[in-house]
Structures are given as structure tokens and as C-alpha cells.
Amino acid sequence: MKYAYYPGCSLEGACPAYDHSLRRVFAMLGHELAELDDWNCCGATMYMSVKETVALAVSARNLALAERAGNGGFLVAPCSACYTTLQKTNRYLRDVPEQREHVEAALAEGGLSYDLTVRVRHPLDILVNEIGVDTIAGKATRRLDGLRFAPYYGCMIVRPEPGFDDQDWPTTLDDLFQALGAEAVYFPERVRCCGGMLTTTCRDVGDRLTGDVLGSAARNGADVILT
DSSP, X not given: OEEEEOOHHHHHTTOHXXXXXXXXXXXXXXXXXXXXXXXXXXXXXXXXXXXXXXXHHXXXXXXXXXXXXXXXXXXXXXXXXXXXXXXXXXXXXXXXXXXXXXXXXXXXXXXXXXXXXXXXXOHHHHIIIIIXXXXXXXHOSSOOTTOEEEEOOTTTSSOSSOOSSOSSSOOHHHHHHHHTTOEEOOOGGGGSOOOTTHHHXXXXXXXXXXXXXXXXXXXXXXXXXXX
């Protein structure tokens, strides 16, 4: 299957390894990630707090481009922040008519419109719930036996709205990597905040939250944190 693909600023800039490996994995599984032409910043979390209408319009432009591109009506967003922001934009445009009116006016200035037909999806959702754990395990060329991992989902890809996994105790990462031979350790911090933007605005609090996640993984014998 061919999916519209939104790498976002992080994968384009600071985290190209995530982008390269994701494209390679999907290709080996027989699925194509077609990068969205002329995509822009998702609006991000900090922009939302400055000017919400502008941030929603910036985000909605990507959704409008994905709608025009087709590809099954899906837009794959690997970055947790991008995934959440694009999901949030869809919800606001659906539930707040006056906000949608302002955003539609902004899109029209750029020759675009958006009819709310695009479903934003995280790669983990597609890998586990569509392609399937058994299919992936069957194509694996290297087992992960002996690797102990802490499955870290964070606070974005399963919340605030119900989505592709349980909001309090998600298991899709566990299921996928255990099928490949790895062992999931007890990790109660799996959906705890990592500190995120607080590391730039309230450093002490951000560092403590990050330390809680890392410390829990170490205490429970993890070799790696999967996120």
C-alpha cells in the first residue's frame, strides 16, 4: 500500500536516522511511504501557545495537501509531536466551527481547502495493527534474543484521545519486539512525560522527569529504551 508520509522537521533535521530506517522497513514490508510534496512545520507545541489560529492553519495546510494527494486518506506522522498536533488540528476543525472558518479562509489564500477526510496515523499503529506482528517477525533477518527493553510510549501517541492502543497501559511496542525475540522489562513509566519542552523552560523539572524515565529503565534491567 502507498501512504502519504509526513517526516516533519525533526526527522528532516535532527533525527534523519529515524526517517531512513522507517522508509527502509516499510519498503521491505512491501509498503511505500510517499513524502508529502511541499510540507511545512506542523505548528508544533510552542507555536500553539503563541497564536492558536495561525498554528492550526499551518498544521491544516499539511492535512489539505495530504487530502489532495489521496493515498488512501491516511497521513503517516512518525514524530510524536507532529502526530499529536495534526490529530489535534483535525479535532479542532471538526468540533469548533468558527475556528474551522478562520482556517479555511487562510487555506483559501493559498489555493487549498480541507474537508476533514484525512486520518493521521502513527507508524507503530500501521506496523502492528495493519501489517501485523506475525508478518514482520516472519520477514526478520536478525532476531533480538537476549535484548531487554523498556517500552516507552510517552504521553503523546496514545493520549489525550483514545487511539490505536490503551491510554494507560499500551502494549503495541511490547508485542512487536517480543515477537522479534526481545524481552520487555517491567516499566511503569511507559506513558509518563519525558520532560519535553520543560527542559528549555523549567530545566529542573524537565531534568527530573527525564531522570525518572531513564532511572526506571535502569533499575528494571533494561539494555535499551524503545520509543
